[in-house]
Amino acid sequence: MKSLVAVLLAVLLAPCARAEVEASLDLRLVDSNGRNSFLDGGLGKLRFDTDDDGVQLGRARLAWRGSPGGNWHANVDVSAWSLDDHNAIDVTEAWLEWRPVPTSPWRSNLKIGAFYPPISLEHRASGWTNPYTISSSALNTWVGEELRTIGVAYELEHRGIADGGQWDFGAQAAVFGWNDPAGVILAFRGFSLNDRQTPLFGRIGTYAYGYREQRVLFSEIDNRPGYHVGAYAKHDSGLELRALHYDNRADPTVFKPGISDYAWRTRFNSLGARYDGPAGLAIIAQWLKGTTDATPDPTNHWGFETAFVLVAREFFGKHRLALRYDDFKVNPDPVSYWKSEKGHALTLGWTWKLREHVELAGEWLQLNSDVGNREELDEPEKARERSLQLALRLTL
Amino acid sequence: MRLLFHAASLLFASTALAAPLELRVVGVDGKGIAGTVVVLRSTDPARSIARPVEAQIDQVDRQFVPHVLIVPTGSKISFPNSDSVSHQVYSFSPTKRFDLPLYRGTQHPPVREFERAGVVTLGCNIHDNMRAYVFVVDAQYFGRTDANGAWKVPDVQPGTYTVQVWHPKSREARPVIEQQLRIPAAEPQLVLRLATELRLRAESQVPANWDAY
The missing domain is CATH 2.60.40.420 (Cupredoxins -  blue copper proteins)
Incomplete structure (x- = not known):
């Protein structure tokens, strides 16, 4: 995988008249009453806990986009979230795409590299950024933390709307590797609402009895490729529907000493609907349900399910308000050592486009959770965590 | 001499008779429809069409x-x-x-x-x-209706025209109105009423400048 990324970087960094660079900086002012964050080994569900109040780095991002020729496009996205990370600066996505110009309503494209599976209906801004709220939904936070398609995806679309019809349709199939640990965070920590993305060579902090521990997420453990298949439909009224089935086909009996982890067999189905209406109205609903298994012990089995609804609207052309309700649960096998969790959250987001290249964003978030594993930390199982964040976003 | 006189009177007719035209496009409810594309093409094949731009x-x-x-x-x-x-x-x-x-x-x-x-x-x-x-368009006159559904042309020659009305967001891939129309000599005000309700495509409302990808 590293060599693939190196090739992509070389393609883009070579003198290329069409290369474009995007750079952005997100600085935060944080006020949180969150429990000890999962990033510090706790079972707090927020990125910033009560020790993180004050000024923080939200994200620094640099992206290259270019066309090496013909109908090929390349993209490399590099970000930094915290100097405490395993790699302070790391790659989140790197891909080459073959996207021929359509000569009829039919269009196809082929993507090779590391990229997000087409699940999120929230992350519509460049760099897989959520333009509505600072923290993403529980569902899409998990996608950003644990999922990446490192492989090949082919998509076939029929774009009927551009041809005078009412519907666009598309279907995608992907084969991937290096996503065998997916599921470990849900099992040990559960769901979270935050804006982090795990970079390709990076790690993510997780619950470790109060100690700081970082997990490798993108590694091939059993040499069995996984797949996902999905479809979408868009109506000319502004309605968009998505469905995806994901299975990393991991063999949970295989252990990789190098990263001290088993392969996690993770499978799920996800559905999403989005409506874009007048005055910048957006209504988004997504649902995801699946299971994960690890180790030869069949009782190390977890089921998980999460859903959210988000409503957003623009005001005065420069302001946007968004309100989201999240619900989530993780249920381990009843005879296993692990305990269940459930929770819900309410998020109010505000974005103000001050002028070109400068944006302010605010967010109030309240997350109520009941996490059985908090017993291990001698903490109350129930927690009501709140955070208030103000972000200054500068883009090049 | 008689032929020359005839030619002169034709020239006089073609300039003097051109008059302003106001054409309103309204829906079945009688309200003006903004943003429609109106095309007037003379049925007289001898008349020249608008020049390329x-x-x-x-x-x-x-x-x-x-x-x-x-x-x-x-x-x-x-x-x-x-x-x-x-x-x-x-x-x-x-x-x-x-x-x-x-x-x-x-x-x-x-x-x-x-x-x-x-x-x-x-x-x-x-x-x-x-x-x-x-x-x-291969026509003599064309334009778009304003917020009240009106389209004004300063100098339309009277005669018979095929009028086509399109709406860019119409779900139909054809003109929403296509008919022959006689335009009289004196400053006419015409109303074109749609026979059926206009079904418009919402199109994506995603603000492209915010959600760049």
Whole structure:
């Protein structure tokens, strides 16, 4: 995988008249009453806990986009979230795409590299950024933390709307590797609402009895490729529907000493609907349900399910308000050592486009959770965590 | 001498009789429909049609500007790109199939000639939310209705015309009105009423400049 990324970087960094660079900086002012964050080994569900109040780095991002020729496009996205990370600066996505110009309503494209599976209906801004709220939904936070398609995806679309019809349709199939640990965070920590993305060579902090521990997420453990298949439909009224089935086909009996982890067999189905209406109205609903298994012990089995609804609207052309309700649960096998969790959250987001290249964003978030594993930390199982964040976003 | 007199009177007729025209397009509820494209084509094949022009469609904040353009057949349209990102403009409409290689900048914009009459839907292969419509017309008069559904022409010659009314967001790929119309000599005010309700496409409302991808 590293060599693939190196090739992509070389393609883009070579003198290329069409290369474009995007750079952005997100600085935060944080006020949180969150429990000890999962990033510090706790079972707090927020990125910033009560020790993180004050000024923080939200994200620094640099992206290259270019066309090496013909109908090929390349993209490399590099970000930094915290100097405490395993790699302070790391790659989140790197891909080459073959996207021929359509000569009829039919269009196809082929993507090779590391990229997000087409699940999120929230992350519509460049760099897989959520333009509505600072923290993403529980569902899409998990996608950003644990999922990446490192492989090949082919998509076939029929774009009927551009041809005078009412519907666009598309279907995608992907084969991937290096996503065998997916599921470990849900099992040990559960769901979270935050804006982090795990970079390709990076790690993510997780619950470790109060100690700081970082997990490798993108590694091939059993040499069995996984797949996902999905479809979408868009109506000319502004309605968009998505469905995806994901299975990393991991063999949970295989252990990789190098990263001290088993392969996690993770499978799920996800559905999403989005409506874009007048005055910048957006209504988004997504649902995801699946299971994960690890180790030869069949009782190390977890089921998980999460859903959210988000409503957003623009005001005065420069302001946007968004309100989201999240619900989530993780249920381990009843005879296993692990305990269940459930929770819900309410998020109010505000974005103000001050002028070109400068944006302010605010967010109030309240997350109520009941996490059985908090017993291990001698903490109350129930927690009501709140955070208030103000972000200054500068883009090049 | 008699022939000369006849020719002179025809010339006089063709200039003196041209009069302003106000044409309103209304829906079944009687309310004016803004933004419709109106095309008047004389049934007299001897009359010359509008001459080709040089026009422009820019790309600003990941949107085509203008969103709708009407040009006579044979017109040339240039496509500057004022955005900081590259675009790949294409059309697979039968009226004009073309694609412009990925590019940006406004210095030497690509130019295409639109030879045939019809509707051309433009898209960008990188940014699917970008869409624009070019109406290529072989007619004497054309324009768009204002906020009240009215379209005014300062000098229409009386006669018989085929009038076509299009709506860029119509779910029908045909004109919403197509009929013959007699335009009398004295400053006429005409109302064209749609026989059935106009079903418009909502199109994506995603603000392209906010949700850039």
